[in-house]
Structure formats: C-alpha cells, structure tokens
Amino acid sequence: MPRKTSRTLYSRADLRQAHGLSESTLQNLWTDRENNGHPPVAETIDGVMHWDDAVWAPWHHELQRQRAAANTTNSPKLDGDPEEMVGPAEAAKVCGFADSATVSHYVKNPPEGWPPPDGWDELPTRRRPKWKRWHLWQYLANRKGRGHAGGRPKGRRGLAYPYQGDERLALAREAIAANPGATNATLIPQLQEQTEKTYSRPVWNLILKSAREHPEE
Incomplete structure (x- = not known):
C-alpha cells in the first residue's frame, strides 16, 4: 500500500498497480534513468525504494508523450490532460488516424499494445469506449513497425530528438x-x-536534458 505522509509515496509494486505497468517496464525505466530523467527515489522504507507519485506520474506521462511524438510519422494530437478520458473521435486524433473507424476496428480486433478502454459511456443504443490520453500516448510510444524506418527524420512529421521545434x-x-x-534546479524556476x-x-527536466544534448538545431 502507498505510504501517505505529506506526499503519496509509491513503491514499485504500488506504481505497477496504480499505473497498469509491468514489473519489467518499471525496471527498465529505472535502469535507463540517466537517459530518461526518471525521478530520484523520494524515500527508502524498510529497504524498499519509494517515489513521490506527484512527481513520478507527470514525468511518466510526459515521457510517453515525447516517445509517441518521436515514434510516428503521422500527425498525432498529443496535447491535453494526460488523465482526460476521450472517446473514439478524439482518440483517433490523438493517434493520428484519419477517422474513428480505425479506433472502432481496434476495439474489436486490438493490435499488439492497444489499450483496453478505461471506461464506457452508456448511450441509449450502444456503449462508447473511452481511454485516458496517456494510455494512447503509451501505445504510440511503444508501437512497432509504424515509426521512422531507418531512424527519425527531421521535419514537421517527425522528431529527430525530443522537443525539436518546441519553443x-x-x-x-x-x-x-x-x-x-547551472543545475536544472536553478534553471527551472x-x-x-x-x-x-x-x-x-x-517536464522541464526532460526539456533541459534535450537542450543539453542538442544545443543547436
């Protein structure tokens, strides 16, 4: 169970349950922390690492959004509240699909990694699925075979590196x-x-990381 203090401290098991991620995914994120900006451990309790979920969740949502942007040559709509629930029409925009027909097809015949609905709207004649935006970002981020063949080309439809072209x-x-x-802690305010x-x-930690790695366009 998460520890409630002035913060909500989550162990890796708590993160797995709260965010629906596998143990291997969480371990890989932690292993690659020098590259992905993973938040530091907030507290170690009885030998178990815990993270502040108010820090960890926004970091993970932003990481998925950036990976999604870099992993598709379509024009995905990746703004908005990560936790907002969206229906098929908006989900199609998030994923860069031409219309909601692809989303409807995926509900019945999901490809690898397609997220199950996070909820449903009960309409008079049917049920309409809804997804959290960040679950769709995560699908795009991890999708295979739909990204940039042979690397990430520069240009409006692809990112050569995170936040390219972002003001x-x-x-x-x-x-x-x-x-x-100067450290990030000094620059962020x-x-x-x-x-x-x-x-x-x-978010700013990720942006500063990209700025340091790519000081020029």
Missing part, C-alpha cells in the same frame, strides 16, 4: 547558454516564469 526547448537553450554550469502555462519540474 520551450529554445528557452532552455538560452537559459543554459546564459548560465553555463526561471523557465517556469517565461511561459504562459506552468509546466511541471519533470
């Missing part, structure tokens, strides 16, 4: 150039003041 990446590059050697919408620290 927040430009801000991060400017902040790093103006403050060489400055960056949060420069955007109309407030983005979480896990």
Whole structure:
C-alpha cells in the first residue's frame, strides 16, 4: 500500500498497480534513468525504494508523450490532460488516424499494445469506449513497425530528438547558454516564469536534458 505522509509515496509494486505497468517496464525505466530523467527515489522504507507519485506520474506521462511524438510519422494530437478520458473521435486524433473507424476496428480486433478502454459511456443504443490520453500516448510510444524506418527524420512529421521545434526547448537553450554550469534546479524556476502555462519540474527536466544534448538545431 502507498505510504501517505505529506506526499503519496509509491513503491514499485504500488506504481505497477496504480499505473497498469509491468514489473519489467518499471525496471527498465529505472535502469535507463540517466537517459530518461526518471525521478530520484523520494524515500527508502524498510529497504524498499519509494517515489513521490506527484512527481513520478507527470514525468511518466510526459515521457510517453515525447516517445509517441518521436515514434510516428503521422500527425498525432498529443496535447491535453494526460488523465482526460476521450472517446473514439478524439482518440483517433490523438493517434493520428484519419477517422474513428480505425479506433472502432481496434476495439474489436486490438493490435499488439492497444489499450483496453478505461471506461464506457452508456448511450441509449450502444456503449462508447473511452481511454485516458496517456494510455494512447503509451501505445504510440511503444508501437512497432509504424515509426521512422531507418531512424527519425527531421521535419514537421517527425522528431529527430525530443522537443525539436518546441519553443520551450529554445528557452532552455538560452537559459543554459546564459548560465553555463547551472543545475536544472536553478534553471527551472526561471523557465517556469517565461511561459504562459506552468509546466511541471519533470517536464522541464526532460526539456533541459534535450537542450543539453542538442544545443543547436
């Protein structure tokens, strides 16, 4: 069970149950933490690592969104609240499908990795499935055979690296150039003041990571 203090601390078993992820997926995310920006352990309780879910969940949602963007040559709609439930029409937009017919087909004959509905709308004559946006992002992020053959081409329809063309990446590059050697913890409060919408620290950590790895377009 998660530990309730001033924060909700989740062990890996809690994360698996709360977010529907496998043990191997969680282990792989932790193993690759230097590359993916995985949040640090918040507390070790009785020898078991725990993470602050208020930090971990936004980080994971943003990671899936970025992987989804980099793993499709379609034009997916990857904005919005990760936890928002969407029906077939919006799900098609999220996935970059031409219309909801593909989504309806996937409900009956799901391809590998297609998420089961997170809920249903009970209509007078039928039931309409709904999915959380981040579950659809996760499908796109992990989808095989639909990404960029032979690498990730540059251009509007594909990303050569995370946040390519994003104005927040430009801000991060400017902040790093103006403050060489500064840590993310120092830069993030400055960056949060420069955007109309407030983005979480896990999001900015990913953006700064990309800015450091790709200082120029």
